Amino acid sequence: MIKIAPSILAADPINLERDVHRAEEAGCDWLHIDVMDAHFVPNLAYSPEVVRRLKAVCRTPLDVHLMLDHPEQMLDTFLEAGADVLTVHAEIDANVPEILKRIRHSGALAGVALKPGTPFEAIRDYLEKADLILAMTVEPGFGGQKLDGRVPEKIAQIQKSGYNGLIEADGGIYENNLPMLAEKGLTVAVMGTAIFGATDMRETIERLHRI
Ligand code: DX5
Numbered sequence: 001m002i003k004i005a006p007s008i009l010a011a012d013p014i015n016l017e018r019d020v021h022r023a024e025e026a027g028c029d030w031l032h033i034d035v036m037d038a039h040f041v042p043n044l045a046y047s048p049e050v051v052r053r054l055k056a057v058c059r060t061p062l063d064v065h066l067m068l069d070h071p072e073q074m075l076d077t078f079l080e081a082g083a084d085v086l087t088v089h090a091e092i093d094a095n096v097p098e099i100l101k102r103i104r105h106s107g108a109l110a111g112v113a114l115k116p117g118t119p120f121e122a123i124r125d126y127l128e129k130a131d132l133i134l135a136m137t138v139e140p141g142f143g144g145q146k147l148d149g150r151v152p153e154k155i156a157q158i159q160k161s162g163y164n165g166l167i168e169a170d171g172g173i174y175e176n177n178l179p180m181l182a183e184k185g186l187t188v189a190v191m192g193t194a195i196f197g198a199t200d201m202r203e204t205i206e207r208l209h210r211i
């Protein structure tokens, strides 16, 4: 069954606790938390303190996506705050394999993310260090965008490579394109608008789980 990870970027920030509890009661598998520094991406989003407070009130694993130029400076902070999955981007100017090693060493799952235009080859040398590959299906930064048509083939390529970790996609995923992504090998779907904008969240997640 595909794991459904609602992205809290699409939740109501002043009613975050209410919204994450709605998502948990509706049967989500993970909660996806975007962290943005206004440099790596042109937007700002959730701080370590928000992760720490969510950890205290949520029973669902927290999937933290770091869109930062220098995630290596914030790893310990987000791990201590309670990230269960911590993902950094392959495009940064830092030692990504070393970062993945540090995340894994803490007991969390280590993820590496690729922007839509970054080829799978960029991470081939250190695949065994990643528990999860996040193939961004939109340019990171904002919710509500359209899925980039180049990415499904990249997901198929990751699966065909024999990679046996989790394959996650993030951005522009809805009920109508999830079956296609699942067929390519997707195992975790991050969905913001499609979940928090649903009229019946529970029914929506139930249908998504049947895909
Ligand atoms: C985009 C974020 C996504 C975003 C997805 O940079 O990483 O998590 O919230 O939102 P939707 O599902 O609305 O495209």
Ligand code: ZN
Residues within 6 Å of the ligand: 007, 032, 033, 034, 065, 170, 190
């Ligand atoms: Zn994300």
